[in-house]
Each structure stands twice: as C-alpha cells, then as structure tokens.
Amino acid sequence: xxxxxxxxxxxxxxxxxxxxxxxxxxxxxxxxxxxxxxxxxxxxxxxxxxxxxxxxxxxxxxxxxxxxxxxxxxxxxxxxxxxxxxxxxxxxxxxxxxxxxxxxxxxxxxxxxxxxxxxxxxxxxxxxxxxxxxxxxxxxxxxxxxxxxxxxxxxxxxxxxxxxxxxxxxxxxxxxxxxxxxxxxxxxxxxxxxxxxxxxxxxxxxxxxxx
Amino acid sequence: xxxxxxxxxxxxxxxxxxxxxxxxxxxxxxxxxxxxxxxxxxxxxxxxxxxxxxxxxxxxxxxxxxxxxxxxxxxxxxxxxxxxxxxxxxxxxxxxxxxxxxxxxxxxxxxxxxxxxxxxxxxxxxxxxxxxxxxxxxxxxxxxxxxxxxxxxxxxxxxxxxxxxxxxxxxxxxxxxxxxxxxxxxxxxxxxxxxxxxxxxxxxxxxxxxx
Numbered sequence: 377x378x379x380x381x382x383x384x385x386x387x388x389x390x391x392x393x394x395x396x397x398x399x400x401x402x403x404x405x406x407x408x409x410x411x412x413x414x415x416x417x418x419x420x421x422x423x424x425x426x427x428x429x430x431x432x433x434x435x436x437x438x439x440x441x442x443x444x445x446x447x448x449x450x451x452x453x454x455x456x457x458x459x460x461x462x463x464x465x466x467x468x469x470x471x472x473x474x475x476x477x478x479x480x481x482x483x484x485x486x487x488x489x490x491x492x493x494x495x496x497x498x499x500x501x502x503x504x505x506x507x508x509x510x511x512x513x514x515x516x517x518x519x520x521x522x523x524x525x526x527x528x529x530x531x532x533x534x535x536x537x538x539x540x541x542x543x544x545x546x547x548x549x550x551x552x553x554x555x556x557x558x559x560x561x562x563x564x565x566x567x568x569x570x571x572x573x574x575x576x577x578x579x580x581x582x583x584x585x586x587x
Numbered sequence: 588x589x590x591x592x593x594x595x596x597x598x599x600x601x602x603x604x605x606x607x608x609x610x611x612x613x614x615x616x617x618x619x620x621x622x623x624x625x626x627x628x629x630x631x632x633x634x635x636x637x638x639x640x641x642x643x644x645x646x647x648x649x650x651x652x653x654x655x656x657x658x659x660x661x662x663x664x665x666x667x668x669x670x671x672x673x674x675x676x677x678x679x680x681x682x683x684x685x686x687x688x689x690x691x692x693x694x695x696x697x698x699x700x701x702x703x704x705x706x707x708x709x710x711x712x713x714x715x716x717x718x719x720x721x722x723x724x725x726x727x728x729x730x731x732x733x734x735x736x737x738x739x740x741x742x743x744x745x746x747x748x749x750x751x752x753x754x755x756x757x758x759x760x761x762x763x764x765x766x767x768x769x770x771x772x773x774x775x776x777x778x779x780x781x782x783x784x785x786x787x788x789x790x791x792x793x794x795x796x797x798x
Contacts, residue, residue: 390605397601400632407635423618423620424607425640427637514768515770527764535772539772549775549785551771552781552786554776555708555725555736555776556776557740557780558742558776560762560768562750562758564763565766567763575763
C-alpha cells in the first residue's frame with residue numbers, strides 16, 4: 377500500500393507533515409512525497425523545501441492520497457496536471473484525504489460533489505462552489521473522503537484514519553510515540569474560541585500578517 | 588533576528604516543522620534550516636527529506652536555536668562538529684530550544700547542566716547523565732533554555748515561546764491561523780494516560796514498531 381502526499385509550490389509544511397507522522401505509520405505502508413516534478417518543493421513562506429522523491433506520474437495508484445493546503449490555491453484549482461492526477465488517483469484509492477485548503481483542490485477536481493467536507497475556517501464557504509457541503513467539524517469523513525480543517529488538524533485526521541486502517545491500538549501507540557497530548561498555551565485555535573477582533577483581523581489581513 | 592532549525596540524519600520531521608509553523612512566525616525574523624552540509628537531509632524513516640538551505644558554519648549566531656529530536660542520538664551526542672556549533676551558537680543566542688530528544692544534544696553539549704529540562708518520555712532519565720534535572724512537564728523554560736517533550740510538543744513549545752517573544756496576541760493569531768484547536772481521537776498521548784500495556788510495548792520495542 378502506498379500513501380502519496382502531494383507537494384506543490386507554496387504548500388503549508390505542517391499540513392503535509394502532520395498526517396505524515398501519524399497516518400504514515402501504517403504498518404507495511406510506503407509513504408511517498410510526490411509532485412509534478414521530483415526534487416525540492418518550496419513551502420508558503422519560501423524558507424522551507426521538502427523533497428518530492430517521485431513525480432505524480434510515478435505514483436498513479438496510491439492506496440491513500442493526502443493533499444495538504446496552502447495559500448496559493450487560486451491558480452492550482454485550474455491546474456490540469458494536478459487535477460487530472462487527483463481524479464486518476466482517486467479512481468482507485470481506498471482513501472482520498474486533505475488538510476486545510478487541500479480540500480479546495482479535491483473539490484475543484486470534482487471529487488467532493490454532494491459530500492460533506494471541511495477546509496481552513498477562512499475558506500470553508502468556497503467548498504460550496506464545487507457542490508460540497510461545508511461543515512464546521514475538525515475532521516470530516518464522508519465515504520472514502522476524509523477532509524481536515526486548518527493546518528494542525530492534519531494530525532487529528534491522520535490519527536483518526538490510522539485508527540480506521542490499522543486499528544485503535546496501533547493509533548494509540550503512534551499517539552503515545554509522538555507524545556500527542558496537546559497543551560496549547562492559549563485557547564484561540566478556532567474562530568469560535570479566539571478573541572473576535574483577532575478573527576476579524578485574519579479575515580481581512582491574513583496574507584499580510586502571515587507571510 | 589535569525590531562527591536556526593538544525594537538521595541532521597534521522598531527525599524527526601514533526602519535531603522540526605511544529606516549531607517552524609509557530610515560532611517561525613515571529614514578525615521580521617528569518618527562519619533558516621541548517622545542517623552540517625547544505626542540501627536534502629533524510630528523516631528517521633528515510634522517506635522524507637527536508638532541505639538545509641545553509642550550513643551550520645553559515646549561521647554562527649542565530650538569535651534562536653531549535654534542535655529537533657530523532658532516534659539516532661547515540662552517535663550524535665559525541666559528534667564534535669554539531670556539539671561545537673551548538674556551544675558557539677548558544678554563546679550568543681537569546682533562546683536555545685529543543686524538541687523531543689533534541690534536548691539530549693543540548694545536554695551532551697554541556698548546555699543544560701543544573702537546568703530543569705525535558706525530552707521524549709522514553710529518554711527523560713538520560714538527561715541526568717549530563718547534569719540536567721528532568722521534569723515531566725510538556726514545555727520547560729529555565730532561563731533561556733526551552734525544551735519540549737516528544738515530537739508533537741514542539742507545537743506547544745513554539746506557541747509558548749512565540750508568545751514570550753512576539754506577545755500573546757500574535758501567538759493567538761498564529762494559533763488561529765494554524766487552527767490549533769486539537770481534538771485527538773484518543774487520549775493516549777502520554778505514558779500517564781495511555782493503556783499500560785502500550786506504554787510497556789513502546790518501552791521494550793519502540794524501534795521495531797515505529798521504523
């Protein structure tokens with residue numbers, strides 16, 4: 377079984393690495409980072425590159441597809457080579473998953489029509505354009521489609537799906553090994569919990585503040 | 588201000604990327620991934636490489652040092668080029684930090700003598716060999732030394748230190764932007780919470796189970 381984690385220019389690193397460290401621990405599975413071209417792929421801030429060891433064409437039939445998010449989805453949502461690969465891979469995958477705005481790419485590929493799905497809270501409503509039904513949950517499973525909310529939620533998605541695929545005990549072992557006993561120093565991790573003025577600030581100035 | 592995140596063969600990817608996505612968002616700071624040699628550096632499982640854009644020698648005086656962990660610390664704890672760089676960088680750093688077994692490298696460099704510190708729960712006691720005082724807390728600050736427990740705790744460490752350096756509001760903005768509102772599907776993230784037989788299994792067979 378192959379787990380393909382898709383990289384592209386301006387992806388968000390934690391979106392990819394969260395599922396990698398959890399879901400990627402399926403016994404016997406091979407995790408492979410893929411991109412249109414093999415080699416280093418730069419992230420959203422430009423100061424980190426992860427290496428795509430294989431091209432999309434090298435890995436046409438992964439058992440699990442993981443699509444991270446990133447701030448540059450506009451052009452990607454019309455980028456045929458990526459969308460075509462997603463459709464082809466999805467045709468034979470057991471699970472098709474995303475983190476953050478990765479779900480917009482799945483949706484743009486036509487894979488989430490009529491499905492419940494999630495995305496980063498700032499882009500949740502965009503899913504409707506493609507016939508998906510946005511929900512405010514952190515991890516949403518609809519059939520074989522598992523979508524996660526923003527960035528760090530990929531860890532929860534990864535552990536959730538790991539439990540489905542490899543069993544609850546194995547997922548708990550991985551949780552213990554990664555010491556995933558979160559203790560955030562603040563309680564501001566979702567728009568319903570963060571101070572309202574900070575939610576508004578991000579709604580209006582996310583790009584300027586974060587990149 | 589430079590934030591240097593240190594890569595070396597068999598580092599754990601989430602240890603590096605967790606602080607990167609949080610602490611790395613200090614306004615105006617430059618985050619740089621460094622290693623003994625520039626270029627791709629393979630992680631603990633071998634199927635992911637992050638690119639070190641600069642050598643250790645290129646970045647002798649970072650304001651913040653971040654040392655991720657990994658399962659191959661035995662040899663590294665006697666590897667002079669790395670330990671020498673840590674001592675030199677620490678001499679002028681504002682903050683010296685680690686995630687997981689990264690603290691063993693700081694300790695081996697002689698930087699944690701007489702200090703309270705933490706590490707992955709499986710290696711906590713090893714800190715004593717180097718005169719550090721292990722604690723069971725998830726994020727430990729002693730003077731300018733901030734150490735975090737296993738793997739995923741680097742996210743909590745990163746947000747905690749981000750709050751100290753850039754203010755609580757900015758840290759909350761980053762928490763909201765990364766949607767860090769964790770909802771693990773299990774409550775097995777620390778040895779005090781996980782089923783006892785799984786704790787024992789990892790104590791005896793961690794390497795075989797996880798790599």
